[in-house]
Amino acid sequence: MTHLPPFIATSLPQFNLPPTPSLCLLPHTSLLTSPVFNPPAYEIKRILAALAAVPDRGKVAVINESLVVKSRLRTSIQEAMAMMYIQQQTSIPVPKVHLCFQHNKKTHIVMERMKGQPLADCLPSMTEQQLRNVGTQLAGFI
Numbered sequence: 001m002t003h004l005p006p007f008i009a010t011s012l013p014q015f016n017l018p019p020t021p022s023l024c025l026l027p028h029t030s031l032l033t034s035p036v037f038n039p040p041a042y043e044i045k046r047i048l049a050a051l052a053a054v055p056d057r058g059k060v061a062v063i064n065e066s067l068v069v070k071s072r073l074r075t076s077i078q079e080a081m082a083m084m085y086i087q088q089q090t091s092i093p094v095p096k097v098h099l100c101f102q103h104n105k106k107t108h109i110v111m112e113r114m115k116g117q118p119l120a121d122c123l124p125s126m127t128e129q130q131l132r133n134v135g136t137q138l139a140g141f142i
Contacts, residue, residue, distance in 0.1 A: 035099075036080070036084070036098065036099060036100055037077075037100050037101075039099045039101050043099060044101050047099065047101075047110055048103060050063045051063075051071070051108075059072065062113065064113075065113065066112065067098065067110060067112065068095075068110075069109065069110050070108070070111065071106055071108040071109070075107045075108070077100060077102075077107055079107075079109060080107075080109045080111075083095065083109075090141060090142075091141055093114070095111040095112040095113070096112040097111050097112075098110045098111060098112070119134070
């Protein structure tokens with residue numbers, strides 16, 4: 001019998017999406033073999049070194065033009081799993097998760113850097129019509 005990495009094993013009971021054959025990242029055996037959740041030690045060291053070089057990380061640390069790392073206290077394996085599920089099963093644009101690992105009891109999600117501005121930054125200056133358009137666009141994804 002194969003064992004899950006501890007940080008994945010403790011997260012799975014809280015992740016309530018149904019594990020079916022079409023959800024290739026949700027069955028336990030697929031998680032074990034996924035390089036996303038089992039990065040090599042040299043990749044973890046490379047990401048941690050890049051994070052150390054970022055002075056003010058804010059919500060996410062920008063590693064380069066195409067990658068960011070989210071590693072706040074509330075970041076979790078479930079978040080990475082949910083992003084991967086949404087990307088595979090819907091047309092909702094979400095960042096591609098490249099790696100997810102735990103270091104010093106903190107989960108790190110290395111993901112694609114999305115172009116544009118965060119919606120939260122735009123909301124204060126948006127008109128009522130623009131807000132309706134955003135709502136319509138989001139509803140179209142569901």
